[in-house]
Amino acid sequence: MVRRKTSDSDEQQNTISDRISFVFEETTFHWSEWDQQIILGSYWAGYLLTLIPSGWLSISLGAKLMSAIAIFLSSSATIALISIYYFENISFLLVVSLRILIGAAHGTLFPVTYTLWSQWAVPNERGTLASIGFSGTNIGTSLAVLVGGLFCRYIDSGWIYTFLLSGILGFIWLPLWLWQVSDAPENHRSISNAEREYIVGIIGKNSQRRSISLSALPWKTIVRSKPIIALFLTETCQLFALFFFLTNFGKILREIQQIPSQYTGYILACGFIFMLVGNISAGIAADNLVRRNFMTLVGVRKLFNSLGSFIPCLCMIVFCFCDEKRRILGVINAILFLLSSGFSYGSGYIVNYADVVPAYAGLIFGIVTTISSFGAVIANIIAGIVIKQPILEDWRKLYILFGIVYLVGGLAFMLWASATPEKWATLESQQEKETIEETVPMKESEPNDIGTRRDEHLYINA
Structure with a gap:
């Protein structure tokens, strides 16, 4: 046990004497x-x-x-x-x-x-x-x-x-x-199908973890x-x-x-x-x-x-x-x-x-x-x-x-x-970008107007 170290002031001494001691004694760090x-x-x-x-x-x-x-x-x-x-x-x-x-x-x-x-x-x-x-x-x-x-x-x-x-x-x-x-x-075990479809329908599917390059x-x-x-x-x-x-x-x-x-x-x-x-x-x-x-x-x-x-x-x-x-x-x-x-x-x-x-x-x-x-x-x-x-x-x-x-x-x-x-920061657009990069790895993809319209429609409804 560490020895009890207290202040010399009467007030602190009275306060300490009112305390309960269980396992640890009172100690002070200087x-x-x-x-x-x-x-x-x-x-x-x-x-x-x-x-x-x-x-x-x-x-x-x-x-x-x-x-x-x-x-x-x-x-x-x-x-x-x-x-x-x-x-x-x-x-x-x-x-x-x-x-x-x-x-x-x-x-x-x-x-x-x-x-x-x-x-x-x-x-x-x-x-x-x-x-x-x-x-x-x-x-x-x-x-x-x-x-x-x-x-x-x-x-x-x-x-x-x-x-x-x-x-x-x-x-x-x-x-x-x-x-x-x-x-x-998508990964939750007890969520109802109706709730899952409701959330995914507005936010988008995002069950796969993604590796992001900061650059x-x-x-x-x-x-x-x-x-x-x-x-x-x-x-x-x-x-x-x-x-x-x-x-x-x-x-x-x-x-x-x-x-x-x-x-x-x-x-x-x-x-x-x-x-x-x-x-x-x-x-x-x-x-x-x-x-x-x-x-x-x-x-x-x-x-x-x-x-x-x-x-x-x-x-x-x-x-x-x-x-x-x-x-x-x-x-x-x-x-x-x-x-x-x-x-x-x-x-x-x-x-x-x-x-x-x-x-x-x-x-x-x-x-x-x-x-x-x-x-x-x-x-x-x-x-x-x-x-x-x-x-x-x-x-x-x-x-x-x-x-x-x-x-x-x-x-x-x-x-x-x-x-x-x-x-550029929606879940749907990120997934579409990754899909394009996987299917056409070395080819510059054309603008995805369908994906853009779908993103706008999703969040206008939300």
Whole structure:
């Protein structure tokens, strides 16, 4: 057993004495502020490494297999984090290495999920299905904040039990995933024939895994495509601010609004639950508006993405006036910020990749998100330069900057977004191209007008 190492402060001693000791005694790791930032940032270093390759591999190897590998690695590494309890001398190196591995595993999940939904979710149901799937992020974050906080408050070395629980839940999920999920409707064992024909009739048959050459993609067309430019700009602007606030909300509540630290966890958990509500409600509402012919598909994408951009922009203005004297307003504003951010996940830019580039949704999303995520890193660098002391006057400069960024991203999506698949990125056109290349390998094929008309007919009906 590692000896108990505690602070000399009476308050912490009293807190520790109230805890229950099961198997592990309480231990403290003496990491400097720089070490802690490196540990926190190591996750994102791994995350960025796998966004692009996972989108490509999910198309050639299959989304089901890639998800299973990701959860197996992340669950194993999460449980392995417990080893730092026994190896205090190398704890820093261990935790950084394992968090890089966990981040790399988690970096595959969003692109892989896009690949899966592009083959399963028809356009007028995509918002509901994708929002339900992506809502797991919010549910997991809320539960982890609440349960992890309770473990650390009432149990010696409660962080160990948090890691154990997270890893075990991953291994419980794994066999269920392998048993119940397939890459495409044609391969599913229990789906009804009517449902299979309905999905395949709209999206197209995609039961064969494909080997994609990145050099063969029409990159000039991709970088000049206005819908993809709109996706790039709005995602860059939203991640620039959203990632920053997700990691700094606790700091803002404590230092600027003077809310006691024991309450910030509950407030943030509540905020993530509201983000979940915004996510799912936007997806369901968008699909209902399309099915009842109240709005077009592109109309609902622009509507909910605008809500996810312009409401946070207004929240930035309100934050400029929220200090310890207006802490209730600050808390309500923070929750409204998270709630409205969920709209973009439910039926905004997050879902729009599968509309515009269904055959390459995971790959294009991975590329754009990798580039956009560097904006989140830049936001922290800017904050470090601008904020000289924890006072509202310094934070106002950041709020104004983030408000402008949200406004730019929302306007770009309003002007250039689309929900019509690019002709070169539909599942049907990709398969026809592969068929032509197999049957006439060395001969330049003529334009396939029939295939083009069929693609247009499919998505007009959808």
